[in-house]
Amino acid sequence: MGSRWGINRTVGQIYALLYVSPKPLCADEIVEALGISRSNVSMSLRELQAWRLVLLSHKPGDRREFFSAPDDVWQILRTLIEERKKREIDPTLSVLREILMQDPQGESERFAQRRMTEMHGLIEQLTTWYDDVKQLDTQRLATLLGLGSRISRLLDASDKIVSVGRRKTKDGKGRV
Amino acid sequence: MGSRWGINRTVGQIYALLYVSPKPLCADEIVEALGISRSNVSMSLRELQAWRLVLLSHKPGDRREFFSAPDDVWQILRTLIEERKKREIDPTLSVLREILMQDPQGESERFAQRRMTEMHGLIEQLTTWYDDVKQLDTQRLATLLGLGSRISRLLDASDKIVSVGRRKTKDGKGRV
DNA sequence: CACGGAGTTCAGAAATTTCTGAAACTTCTA
């Protein structure tokens, strides 16, 4: 299924298996379930650990390691996004910053820099927003999502809250 | 640079080139600039068109086609997200739905279905939210992003707006 | 209606990514 989450096919398969499995699995159980090599499982689990997507557990008197996915899907999503940001967005941002440090040579360079400044600004706005929003607990996040189209009306109200500061709002409608 | 946007390296390079280029380019100019084969450029441009990421233009008395990226980065982002959703999220959702139609056989199947229901719910919540938010014009979207951490406080206020309906809010603070 | 420039197609080559088996390593136990 969806193997375009920044991880490869096998890793995805293993994670899907752990996700739907009612109890933690050990490496050999995964080998058997998916028909892939032991070493592949080992490397893939290592990868999942690097992504902090799996939980490790042990049974008393058993040396094997058992793996499972977190219970909370929201938590999984948060981890996934956090890791992707770390691996993809952050490096992109710093490359962009480096380029923007240099002085542009000639007209087309200037244009290119302007464009990259725009791109940088966009990404930075998004990550700033994300860094804020990720602080919210899942409950509130769900409320925010559920708000949906009403968000627009609310925005108008917030224009006032923000611009007028702490003064009382007169109504919930807003302008435009 | 960032070639993990669901498109391949060359396509990314070409798009980056178009993005920073002050004027539309024709296929041969891209060949020359990037040192890749004509056929590769042709196929990559085709791909970019399929993603609706490029604009096509012509010069009078010239049969060649000229390509460029939209001026507005926000618009580029919107298109990118929309297309990825169409290609990745939507198919995932329908596969999930299909699976959830079937009756689970046995205990572990039941568990698996519960898990998939959770996943389905999560994705649906996110896409519903997205479908709403994408209606907003860029101006408002920027405001929403800029709101950042204040969003939390606002959420508490919105609890009231939503639950009390259209009545006037007493202050912008909220509780907690 | 043959020519040439522009664009496209596609089979195989090249590059990249992923997977495997065999050997090495680690711990625990007897």
Add this chain to the structure above:
DNA sequence: TAGAAGTTTCAGAAATTTCTGAACTCCGTG
């Protein structure tokens, strides 16, 4: 300290993806 059970590593094999050159289509022109 030998060995059993589990895990890890890694060089090369296999699979997949991407790229290319050569042939082809599609116009408009002289």
